[in-house]
Amino acid sequence: MTTTENILPSRLRDKNSNNEITRSLIEKQKAHIMQELFKIADRELRENExxxxxxxxxxxxxxxxxxxxxxCITGKFDLKKYSGTDMSRAHAITYETLIADQENQILGVNHVADFDSITPAFQSFPMRHKEINFINLPAPVKYIYDIVKQTFSQxxxxxxVIHDSKEKxxxxxxxxxxxxxxxxxxxxxxxxxxxxxELNAKRERLLSFDSINLLSDRGIIRTRNITAHDNTGTESLPGSFRKLELD
Known part of the structure; x- marks a missing residue:
C-alpha cells in the first residue's frame, strides 16, 4: 500500500479502527480507484493488460x-555525476520508490517545489512529470527561467507553473x-x-539498486550517433522500444 493511498483514509482508520464497515468501505474505494487507474492507463498510455x-x-x-x-532493474542512476549531498540521495530514493508503484506510473507526479533553500543539483528520471509547481523562486532564477522557457515546447x-504565494x-x-x-x-x-x-517497507528493493551495473554503453543509441548503431539487438523489440533514444 502506498503513502498516497494512506493519506486520506488514515485518519478515518485512526478514529474507527474496529469498525468493520469503515474498513469495507475503504477496500471498495481502493478497488474503484484501481479500475479508474486502468482506464487512465488505457486512455493516456495506450496500455492494457x-x-x-x-x-x-x-x-x-x-x-x-x-x-x-x-x-538491471531501471537503469544506472549515478549519484557521482551530481552533488553527493544527502538531499540528492533523498531525491533518488524518493523517485526510485515512486516509480516502482503502478499508480504513479499511470497517473504521473505533480511536483511542488519550494525554492526557499534550493541547491543547484538537478537530475532527470523516467517518471511521468505531469506538472511542476514552483514557489519562493528567487528573482535571479526566475529571470533565467523566463529566458530559457522560450525554447520550451508549449x-x-x-x-x-510559478506561484508567488501559497494562496495561488x-x-x-x-x-x-x-x-x-x-x-x-x-x-x-x-x-x-x-x-x-513506506521507504522502510521497500528497503530491500531500494538496496538492490546498488547491484545495478552497466558493463558497456556501446549499445545505447543517442541522437548524435544513431547511424553508428545498426546492430544493437533491438530489432526484435516492438514499437516504441525500437525507437527509444537517449540524450
Missing amino acids: IVRKQCLAHLREWIKQNVDIEN KLKDRF LLNRVDKLCLPFEFGGEMPAKEMIQMWKE
Whole structure:
C-alpha cells in the first residue's frame, strides 16, 4: 500500500479502527480507484493488460540476452555525476520508490517545489512529470527561467507553473495533497513519517539498486550517433522500444 493511498483514509482508520464497515468501505474505494487507474492507463498510455504483458516479456527477454547489462532493474542512476549531498540521495530514493508503484506510473507526479533553500543539483528520471509547481523562486532564477522557457515546447511550458504565494498554489493544487504548512490539512511531519514507513517497507528493493551495473554503453543509441548503431539487438523489440533514444 502506498503513502498516497494512506493519506486520506488514515485518519478515518485512526478514529474507527474496529469498525468493520469503515474498513469495507475503504477496500471498495481502493478497488474503484484501481479500475479508474486502468482506464487512465488505457486512455493516456495506450496500455492494457495484454499490451503490458507483451511489452514486459519482450523487454525482459532483450535484457536477458544483452551482454552489456548486469542486474538491471531501471537503469544506472549515478549519484557521482551530481552533488553527493544527502538531499540528492533523498531525491533518488524518493523517485526510485515512486516509480516502482503502478499508480504513479499511470497517473504521473505533480511536483511542488519550494525554492526557499534550493541547491543547484538537478537530475532527470523516467517518471511521468505531469506538472511542476514552483514557489519562493528567487528573482535571479526566475529571470533565467523566463529566458530559457522560450525554447520550451508549449506542452512543456504548460507543465511549469510559478506561484508567488501559497494562496495561488492552493488554486492550482488540491490542498489534500499539500502539508498543513502550505495550506493543506495534514502536518508535514505526519506526511514525512508515513513516507518513511513506506521507504522502510521497500528497503530491500531500494538496496538492490546498488547491484545495478552497466558493463558497456556501446549499445545505447543517442541522437548524435544513431547511424553508428545498426546492430544493437533491438530489432526484435516492438514499437516504441525500437525507437527509444537517449540524450
